[in-house]
Amino acid sequence: MKTPAPAGRKVTTMTATSTMNTTTTMTTSPTADWSAVCPLDALPVEQGRAALLPDGSAVALFRLHTGEVHAVGNLDPFSGAPVICHGIVGDRDGVPVVTGPLGKETFELATGRCLDAENVRLPVHDVRLTGPVIEVSTRRNTVETLVGGG
Amino acid sequence: MTHARPETGTGSAALRRLVVVGHGMVGHRLVEALDSRDADRQWQITVLAEEPRPAYDRVALSSCFDGADESALRLPEHDPGRVGLRLGDPACALDRAGRTVLTASGDRVPYDALVLATGSRPFVPPLPGATAPGCLVYRTLDDIAAIRAAADKSTTGRGVVVGGGLLGLEAANALRLLGLTTHVVEMAPHLMAVQLDEGGGALLGRMVGELGVTVHTGTGTQQVLTDPETGAASGVELTDGTFLETDLVVFAAGVRPRDELARDAGLEVGERGGVVVDETCRSVTDPRVWAVGEVACIEGRTLGLVAPGYAMAETVADRLLGGEAGFPGADTATQLKLLGVGVASFGDAHATTPGALEVVLNDPVAATYGKLVVSDDARTLLGGILVGDTSGYPLLRPLVGSALPADPATLLAPESAGGAGAGGGVAGLPDSAQICSCHAVTKGALTEAVTEQGCADVPALKSCTKAGTGCGSCVPALKHILEAAGVEQSKALCEHFDHSRAELFEIVAATGITTFSQLVAEHGRGRGCDVCKPAVAAILASRDSATHILDGERGSLQDTNDRHLANMQRNGTYSVVPRVPGGEITPARLIVLGEVARDFGLYTKITGGQRIDLLGARLEQLPAIWRRLTDAGFESGHAYGKAVRTVKSCVGSTWCRYGVQDSVGLAIELELRYRGLRAPHKLKAGVSGCARECAEARSKDFGIIATEQGWNLYVGGNGGFTPRHAELLACDLDHDTLVRTIDRFLMFYVRTADRLQRTAAWLEALEGGLDHLRAVVMDDSLGICAELDAAMERHVADYRDEWRGVLEDPAKLARFTSFVNAPDTPDPAISFAVEREQPVPVPGPVSLGMPQLPAADGAGAR
Known part of the structure; x- marks a missing residue:
């Protein structure tokens, strides 16, 4: 999915995805704050890592074999533990997902939507790559309607 | 001790008192059956048991010599709140007029209904010397202990079993396992004369002989010789003149019902013993008295097998609760392993039906013998005998009385040749056919468990219907029923692989593939998931202990705990x-x-x-x-x-x-x-x-x-x-x-x-x-x-220590950081409480739903 790059930043083309942007103008303003978290190389393929945001919350970062990078909230909504980054990355019917390590609930990486429980979702953060560095939007996209309901 | 009638106080039917005399397998089954169905708690149950221990699996007694201990034989305990089990306090007299049972301890236990489940006693033929020390029987755990003790101090190193029937061969196996040279003496011309014909008996005799047990058939026992000084057994003389030196003789020549209580109380007993009961197992003399198992004389005879005993127990349990059950008729079909030799006999095994035809397949080279008895028009199966290979039994036995699905000789052919063992037969069975004879479960009931209750595999069927939990011989038939009901026993690991784990293991072994990516690309689809990734990771690790489980791509496959070796x-x-x-x-x-x-x-x-x-x-x-x-x-x-x-x-x-x-x-x-x-x-x-x-x-x-x-x-x-x-x-x-x-x-x-x-x-x-x-x-x-x-x-x-492997490798150590951008910062979302002087997680799960994110100025944030 092609995504218009937010203004004022140079974005390398192939890697960064921010699915949410296509439907969001309400919560992600063009002047969203971006937080540089780590070089792309620090993120092995399909092995998540947590990153701390300036507000003290954490995101789970995942790099797919396609090069896409996703950021979702690191707190497991079922246990309350900060463990989503330790989940197993895979796919369900071709859609990239992560399965939480404690209760094995599965979430879509692009939308945060939980496939095993209704109305549960992880917050999703926009991601972009500036040079070799992964940057994560500090805004959480959590409004249901943004992804067309679930 | 008083037995005041307790008030129920709930307005339901008044509590009635059931006394069960005997706690063998059938008595135990009766109590279990009644307890499980008596939802209104109508009955207060007292069991009077002669033995000092609760009921055990007498059929498996010989496993004691194979290393099993007593506890392995024990049957499930009754709910002590509902069942008063009085061990070592047998009934010694009935007062039918006063409706009480006098126990050995002198207590009088009142009853509203009485079930006799006293079983039988071994029959010791009245031979000279038959009661000498060293002459034993084979029925209880105490008998087993006595046999073991006698074998331990045996000086002749030889044991003789009198009786070549089912029990006799079990006893012979016991002596053999105790290290004695074992002889079996059988009056009939071949072993297991009740169940087998001459051909089957001969093969069994030959196979048992190959195990080192000497079989003497067609000869009786003349006398037991005794040592003039000690009076103990010193040898056995057979009617054919053979003398066997031995100091251990086990009599297993049949049983007699223990009906003394009934006789003394004036209840009608059969010609050859046993409390005469009607088709509901109720005494024909006293409607408050019932008899089940080997002590019951039903349809004019007593039955020495556990399956009909269970059927009687179920019948009485149902009747006591106001049901209409009747004894379904004695199914004397038997399948067992004697000294490792499979033996099965069912229906009219001896072809006593007028006009019955016998089709025999005797293969002495493969050591199998099979016989089917069919009606004179060769259309209906009447019975059969299988020795050596009994794999066809679960499918043949339920066919008794039904039309044959194939030519009898084909049904007897070995599994590889498409015989009954191949499993094609179960589909042809009527719904009424009993698949599990131990628990009387029909094909119809099993099919319903699959279609209505969603049982999708054998373990589910077992726990739902109890089928297959007795002798286990019907388990193959259960699989066929699942297949017949259309349950695709899918072996697919997940949406990414159509193979089972075992198949993937073989694929990995055969191809030498060492990465998940290659395996899923060549033998699966997609990118994998939390099911197949850890499974493949484990397969790769099982085959290759030299590669660290966190090396390269493998690190992404590991499940929650393996992922950080903790x-x-x-x-x-x-x-x-x-x-x-x-x-x-x-x-x-x-x-x-x-x-x-x-x-x-x-x-x-x-x-x-x-x-x-x-x-x-x-x-x-x-x-x-x-x-x-x-x-x-x-x-x-x-x-x-x-x-x-x-x-x-x-x-x-x-x-x-x-x-x-x-x-x-x-x-x-x-x-x-x-x-x-x-x-x-x-x-x-x-x-x-x-x-x-x-x-x-x-x-x-x-x-x-x-x-x-x-x-x-x-x-x-x-x-x-x-x-x-x-x-x-x-x-x-x-x-x-x-x-x-x-x-x-x-x-x-x-x-x-x-x-x-x-x-x-x-x-x-x-x-x-x-x-x-x-x-x-x-x-x-x-x-x-x-x-x-x-x-x-x-x-x-x-083998190498995995933690040492991590400590020596900076790439692996990088996994062990809290945040990729703040490696040593403790995660502010983790906090502890203190309990009994130690740190513990803050109690209480987070409620389902969106997490409460830490505030922007949350503790621990830089």
């Missing part, structure tokens, strides 16, 4: 469990554990596997903790892996006054041998230094119990959801044979089990069960032992 706890922290082989630890190392726990603020607890769990470590603390532990000589305990966990032990002969072998030494050796072996599920083991079993080895995947002669090996036990005792695989093994056998057992399991299938479930599902396993690992029946041995050798040689 068990993730509910709050996202980890536990640390260093290996303490055999539970033996020096004070110095114990102190190190204490110091590490103190320095890192960890909660400590002793585990069930005899080691120490340090809980509450943050991810980023793990390397530092393990560096301290590794420096002190500890290594990974694999508490996080589907791998060998611990080999628990008792202190053994080194310290214990009762120990007969060095259980600690063996446990340490085994734990070090198998440490790190990845398997379909966790593996636990135990070694006990004597039969007292302090290491609880029989609750383990493999358990070893010391004997005077060596080691007994048990396999397939576990605690957990469904506790199961391990079963005896082999007796009195020497050290090297023991280790080799465990090697093969483990590797065979690793190779063939399903994902997350523990050894207990694997063994239960294994075609051919324990016998097959024994054949594979001890007799190399599949010809794979060399491969299994080589695989284990490779594992032992390649």
